[in-house]
Amino acid sequence: MGKLKLALYWAASCGGCEIAVVEIGTKLLDLAEAADIVFWPAAMDFKYKDVEAMPDKSIDVCLFNGAIRTSENEHIAKLLRAKSKALVAFGSCAHEGCIPGLANLNDRASIFERVFKETPSTDNPEGVLPQTSYKVAEGELTIPEFQERVRTLAQTVEVDYIVPGCPPVADQVWNVLEAVIKGELPPPRAVVGADAKTVCDQCERVKEEKRIKRFLRPHEVIADPEKCFLDQGIICAGPATRAGCGTPCINGNMPCRGCYGPPDGVLDQGAKLLSAVASIVDSQDEAEIKEVIDEIVDPVGLFYRFSLADSLLQKIKSAAGKGA
């Protein structure tokens, strides 16, 4: 048996997941010793044709970060699926759509309209929009198609493992790589590099009374660093978010944003967080309750910040769009 073959790829992502891999530091040398990296566009020079030339299932493990936004993302996802024994949705974008997934609040046409025509810094008097092919004197230029909506990796191809996080924290990245190197990955369809409970299980803050008259956004108040954010009226996604990150945001006095996704058994992270938040509103007055919840700005961005593309809500929206 030859050396372990590892591939890393980024689709629609910010690059943070790549940094998370580099963040393992000198352990990269251990990784290089144990595995051949056969594809890693962010760090090393490869071409797609190199991957296309590989036999099927010749890559042992592929860590795929990024959501599926363009036809190129989709093409490479399918290619790497065919070439890899184990395909890992690495990071929140590949896992559940993450921040790119919030673009699904809009459709392609309105995104183009906004980005290429309306934004104040845009100078586009002819109203040119991206086209997949364009004829120039030298021939035809093509670019990938911007698809109607963002999809997760698992909505595009079959996924074997999920490593949650935006980005996955370095310790967990190494835990996963170590498991890969030692051949100790659990049976497929598992979440790896995270825990079973939710963030509250690891949060050191003191929890006392959460009965809230007015929800605050993080910029409106300097939070007490000892007290549970929800107790202070600051909406924290911790109760509805899988643990494993080691609470860096909370240690930095910012509430959990929910990037590790829902814990096992939860269908829709946003609905669960919404339910928890509404259950601690301290009012027995119809009008006041309406006021308290109306003051919650951008509820989709708050409750579904990372999970929108993978949510039940998204499925309902997609079905509604189809019927139109």
Add this chain to the structure above:
Amino acid sequence: MPRLSGFDPNFKEEVLAEPGGENLYRCFSCGTCMASCLVWRVNPDFNPRRILRMVMLGMRGEVLSSPVIWLCSACDVCYPRCPQGIHVSELMKAIRNIAIREGYEPPGPVAMVDEELCSGCAVCAMACPYEAIELVAKQPSDGRRPVAQVDKFLCLNCGICAAACPSGAVSIEEFGDKEIAMQMQAGNWFAEKGLEPKIMVFICNWCLRANADLVRLNQLPPNIRVINIPCSGRMDPSFALFALKEGADGVLVVGCQPGECHYRRGTYIGQGKMGLLEQVFAQMGIVDGRVRFARIGAADRGKFPRLVKGMVAEVEQRREGK
């Protein structure tokens, strides 16, 4: 003919001395409490008037061992109606406290916590209208955080905690997530053709008070599926999303009017959840009429069919508009 020898003439003094029991003597057995009692309607064995009478007669053993003394949900519908100003739920609490000291237990069911899933966020404890949940450190030595623990003496199985729990650790008997999911899907309703528009109604068990209304609940056409829940506060927004994803055209959640909630504040929690969910739908640009929250009160006889009709009309309008 009850035998006097089994009676305890001091029992009424015992109840009077218990916090909450002070106003026992004011009761002249008019029965107004019973007439307005929601529990009595579904379980005539629970008759507050009779229980208070039995206390005054000194039927200590029978009262304390009775399974019905645990049924009062402290909705306090009777409180403002009592001509003597007796806070019956407080009196019931006093009687229960004595029963607890005597070793009696409520017959249940109560909420259950899966400690392997509970992360101790305390949301359930805050949502509970009866302060029946507290966080308890089970194994502090091994560094594990406190987990939620249900006080079986206080829990009334309303399920507000189960809906509030963000990690699926809390569940209740009879109206658990699994049972509700099974009812939603029973008979393959979602797949059935020709039933459009399909409306899934989640209705609080207590908000329909007139028998005529309860009968109408069973006479709805097959495109309306009614799921009974103990309280609109039990509504988990995930149920609504699941129903819509599976093919329902609209979800209607019905709770009690303010001040009439059987579980103190469940209807307010239901309102908040469904209101927030409506906002989420609006922001997603999913057209109106998918999720609705409505209230039915003691004075709203005949309102339920109108609500359903209104929802059907709204959904039909949307479908035609396509």
